[in-house]
Amino acid sequence: MPFDPTIATVRFGTGLSPLIAGPVSAEAMLAALTGPDLTAAEWPIPTYPALAPDAGAMRTLIRARNQARAEGQAARVAALEADVKATRNANREIGAAAFVTTLIRGAVTTDVLRERLTAFWADHFTVKATQGAIRHLVTPYVEEAIRPRVAGRFADLLRAAVTHPMMLLYLNQSASVGPTSRAANGGRRGLNENLARELLELHTIGVGAAYGQDDVRELAELLTGLSVDSAGAFGFDPRKAEPGAETVLGVTYGEAATLENVVAALDDIAVHPATAQHIAHKLAVHFVADTPDPALVDALAATFAETGGDLAAVYATMLAHPAAWAPERAKVKPPVAYLTSALRALAVPPQVLTGLARRDRIVTLERPLRIMGQDWENPLGPNGWPEDAAAWITPQGMAGRIDWALSVPEILRPDLPDPRDFVRDALGDTAPEAVIFAAGAAQTRAEGVAMVLSSPAFQRR
Amino acid sequence: MDRRRFLLTGAALGCSAAASPLLTPVAFASAPWDNRLVVIILRGAMDGLDAVRPLGDANWAGLRPTLGSEPGPDLTGFFGLHPALAPLLPLWTAGEVGFAHAVSTPYRDKRSHFDGQDILEAGVAGLDGGLRDGWLNRLMQTVPGIAAETAYALGREQLLILTGAAPVAAWSPEARLRLSAQTRDLIELVQHDDALFRGASAEALAIVDAIADSDAADATAAAMAEDPMMAEIPQGGEHVKLAAFAAARLRGDTRIASFSIGGWDTHQNQVNGLARSLTDLTDTILTLKAGLGPVWGKTGVICMTEFGRTARENGTRGTDHGTAGALIYAGGAVHGRQVITDWPGLAEADLYAGRDLLPTRDVRAHAGWMMRGLFGIETGLIESAVFPGLQMGADPGLVL
Numbered sequence: 088m089p090f091d092p093t094i095a096t097v098r099f100g101t102g103l104s105p106l107i108a109g110p111v112s113a114e115a116m117l118a119a120l121t122g123p124d125l126t127a128a129e130w131p132i133p134t135y136p137a138l139a140p141d142a143g144a145m146r147t148l149i150r151a152r153n154q155a156r157a158e159g160q161a162a163r164v165a166a167l168e169a170d171v172k173a174t175r176n177a178n179r180e181i182g183a184a185a186f187v188t189t190l191i192r193g194a195v196t197t198d199v200l201r202e203r204l205t206a207f208w209a210d211h212f213t214v215k216a217t218q219g220a221i222r223h224l225v226t227p228y229v230e231e232a233i234r235p236r237v238a239g240r241f242a243d244l245l246r247a248a249v250t251h252p253m254m255l256l257y258l259n260q261s262a263s264v265g266p267t268s269r270a271a272n273g274g275r276r277g278l279n280e281n282l283a284r285e286l287l288e289l290h291t292i293g294v295g296a297a298y299g300q301d302d303v304r305e306l307a308e309l310l311t312g313l314s315v316d317s318a319g320a321f322g323f324d325p326r327k328a329e330p331g332a333e334t335v336l337g338v339t340y341g342e343a344a345t346l347e348n349v350v351a352a353l354d355d356i357a358v359h360p361a362t363a364q365h366i367a368h369k370l371a372v373h374f375v376a377d378t379p380d381p382a383l384v385d386a387l388a389a390t391f392a393e394t395g396g397d398l399a400a401v402y403a404t405m406l407a408h409p410a411a412w413a414p415e416r417a418k419v420k421p422p423v424a425y426l427t428s429a430l431r432a433l434a435v436p437p438q439v440l441t442g443l444a445r446r447d448r449i450v451t452l453e454r455p456l457r458i459m460g461q462d463w464e465n466p467l468g469p470n471g472w473p474e475d476a477a478a479w480i481t482p483q484g485m486a487g488r489i490d491w492a493l494s495v496p497e498i499l500r501p502d503l504p505d506p507r508d509f510v511r512d513a514l515g516d517t518a519p520e521a522v523i524f525a526a527g528a529a530q531t532r533a534e535g536v537a538m539v540l541s542s543p544a545f546q547r548r
Numbered sequence: 549m550d551r552r553r554f555l556l557t558g559a560a561l562g563c564s565a566a567a568s569p570l571l572t573p574v575a576f577a578s579a580p581w582d583n584r585l586v587v588i589i590l591r592g593a594m595d596g597l598d599a600v601r602p603l604g605d606a607n608w609a610g611l612r613p614t615l616g617s618e619p620g621p622d623l624t625g626f627f628g629l630h631p632a633l634a635p636l637l638p639l640w641t642a643g644e645v646g647f648a649h650a651v652s653t654p655y656r657d658k659r660s661h662f663d664g665q666d667i668l669e670a671g672v673a674g675l676d677g678g679l680r681d682g683w684l685n686r687l688m689q690t691v692p693g694i695a696a697e698t699a700y701a702l703g704r705e706q707l708l709i710l711t712g713a714a715p716v717a718a719w720s721p722e723a724r725l726r727l728s729a730q731t732r733d734l735i736e737l738v739q740h741d742d743a744l745f746r747g748a749s750a751e752a753l754a755i756v757d758a759i760a761d762s763d764a765a766d767a768t769a770a771a772m773a774e775d776p777m778m779a780e781i782p783q784g785g786e787h788v789k790l791a792a793f794a795a796a797r798l799r800g801d802t803r804i805a806s807f808s809i810g811g812w813d814t815h816q817n818q819v820n821g822l823a824r825s826l827t828d829l830t831d832t833i834l835t836l837k838a839g840l841g842p843v844w845g846k847t848g849v850i851c852m853t854e855f856g857r858t859a860r861e862n863g864t865r866g867t868d869h870g871t872a873g874a875l876i877y878a879g880g881a882v883h884g885r886q887v888i889t890d891w892p893g894l895a896e897a898d899l900y901a902g903r904d905l906l907p908t909r910d911v912r913a914h915a916g917w918m919m920r921g922l923f924g925i926e927t928g929l930i931e932s933a934v935f936p937g938l939q940m941g942a943d944p945g946l947v948l
Contacts, residue, residue: 264863279863487720530730538734539738
């Protein structure tokens with residue numbers, strides 16, 4: 088067993104900390120992961136159902152305001168406008184709190200693999216807010232659908248993610264109607280293929296697998312009952328569901344348009360051999376190398392296939408594989424992970440982060456992430472963020488990282504550590520001589536800390 | 549082929565080569581051409597049938613019962629414009645905006661945004677041919693000893709179209725990087741043994757120095773302040789910032805700039821979504837024109853998207869992924885005021901796969917003729933090096 092505590096913390100976790108001991112073995116990492124989620128209990132983020140009714144309330148408010156506007160009731164418009172603004176501000180703060188809490192979890196947790204897996208699967212099942220009124224609900228979606236299932240069966244994770252209201256809204260499934268269903272209203276409403284396509288291309292078998300337009304269309308017809316009700320909750324609407332059997336990847340699903348048939352199809356696709364290969368490759372790329380050792384990918388795919396997609400078993404195989412412990416740090420931390428590990432190495436007190444005023448939060452966290460290329464919860468599309476090192480270490484990405492490293496740590500921790508100590512805090516026993524020298528040669532503490540945070544040794548994992 | 553591996557291969561080639569030329573003070577040598585090319589990628593698949601509407605096609609209105617209900621200006625008696633493109637009418641009248649219709653990349657049938665964009669930016673027929681780079685980068689590769697600043701990739705994302713072995717510059721106008729000489733030395737020291745990091749920082753510092761040394765940004769701001777069209781444009785949007793930054797670079801030694809505008813994936817309520825994105829695009833083009841000032845006369849802009857959208861409106865007042873669509877081109881160096889097309893028709897039997905506008909010309913041919921016209925590059929070179937395997941066909945006459 089090639090376990091190495093520094094690699095375990097850096098490559099499979101959120102980085103070294105001067106306060107928090109890293110995992111002592113792969114078994115300990117897996118035990119924490121499959122045990123109770125203590126980090127979430129200490130740093131709670133509301134789940135989607137706790138907040139979604141507010142999204143409905145916002146829509147109701149806006150509708151009422153528009154109605155009042157159309158009727159020319161100026162006083163009522165002003166009152167409702169104030170309510171809309173107050174609700175919008177409240178929602179924005181909910182979203183900001185979830186963002187900051189996510190960073191804090193990574194910065195303080197001992198259950199390091201869980202934070203990484205949550206981010207990985209949230210990215211795999213990317214959702215974006217389709218309108219401002221639900222922008223604060225993306226993290227609550229992750230909290231409800233993704234986080235509790237990262238060490239369970241892939242089929243359960245798949246079902247929770249693709250039937251979640253946020254996914255149904257993002258990929259237009261909630262608006263899709265079976266062409267010959269009752270809700271189609273004689274062709275006035277109809278099919279939308281977006282979720283069905285991404286489900287095959289991104290979430291399960293992958294774009295390289297053998298499937299065609301017919302599979303996409305029949306899967307889209309099969310999914311037509313999946314709905315979001317006016318309160319923002321999931322529901323299966325038989326009036327929208329396309330009647331008749333649908334054939335997807337060679338398997339035909341029932342005559343009746345029911346949720347059971349949708350689930351049966353999802354369960355089959357979740358354990359399809361192409362899904363095992365796609366997920367195995369993606370995990371290896373995310374954790375180990377942009378071009379991973381094929382033997383590692385094959386081992387992960389084999390465990391996935393043998394266990395019917397038991398993710399904890401797949402991670403155990405990864406942590407037992409020699410290729411996962413290669414000393415070369417082939418991966419680059421994406422910006423959110425970079426910030427998280429910097430906050431952890433700097434031991435920034437969580438209450439400093441939770442106490443940031445909006446403007447300070449934008450200056451110290453949100454805008455820097457955008458310049459580094461990772462606008463929070465806003466990737467370009469449903470394929471999420473890039474993995475390859477060169478996508479992040481660009482001139483402007485590098486400029487964003489150096490700018491942050493030079494200016495922000497002293498705002499968040501005015502009592503900056505001595506850079507000569509910080510080298511050890513951040514890099515442990517792997518600090519290169521050049522970084523040790525630069526930390527000591529810098530003119531100020533802030534510059535010395537920045538040299539450590541600007542080093543490839545800190546930014547790779 | 550795996551998208552990520554594909555991107556990595558191209559980018560890894562690019563960064564090692566890209567880093568070194570900028571380290572020498574002679575990097576900003578005179579460019580190989582005087583004309584300028586701007587390529588804007590419209591990510592998400594623009595609905596060409598709504599942007600440039602074939603009003604004269606008897607089947608169009610029936611396919612689009614709710615879309616297109618808000619009329620826009622007529623262009624040719626057959627084609628009309630989406631109302632959100634109306635601010636481009638003065639340019640159309642002046643011959644500085646034109647369109648090509650029923651065009652597409654060679655990508656067919658799977659209709660994936662990501663594969664579609666990769667194929668558009670790679671400029672190849674398919675993703676399984678061992679490709680490594682983007683077509684604008686391959687154009688740069690045909691010019692030996694070219695300076696990195698000749699071509700700029702702009703914005704916070706990686707642009708495959710400019711990725712490859714030829715050195716190019718990349719920047720986001722939001723970054724600052726004001727460092728003392730001593731801090732620079734220390735960063736060089738800590739990053740020295742890692743070519744990826746060292747190269748990125750060196751490029752970043754070279755760009756910052758170039759911006760600080762040039763008065764192009766000030767000149768752009770002044771030119772934009774004087775342009776009456778700019779009064780209508782909100783200055784905060786990322787697309788406007790990118791266009792202003794591109795204009796500033798293009799007034800200097802830069803000859804090629806590329807960036808993308810997103811938001812075209814209008815599956816639902818297209819009336820609102822498409823108007824918003826088309827407004828972003830018109831703002832971008834008008835910002836380029838204003839910012840370029842006299843250089844606008846030497847500039848060609850092409851706006852390309854990964855594929856078109858379904859001929860029929862879908863069940864949610866939007867459109868789904870399709871095949872052929874429209875290309876928008878602009879600039880003082882182009883021959884506008886025309887809709888270039890071999891129109892396939894919209895009757896059921898004329899549609900591709902019974903659902904999409906049929907492609908009648910490879911969109912790469914138009915891009916190729918644009919480069920031929922602006923830069924004088926031989927068609928043989930374009931067909932072999934820039935778009936391998938493409939037959940450019942007859943000159944569609946995009947450039948004056």
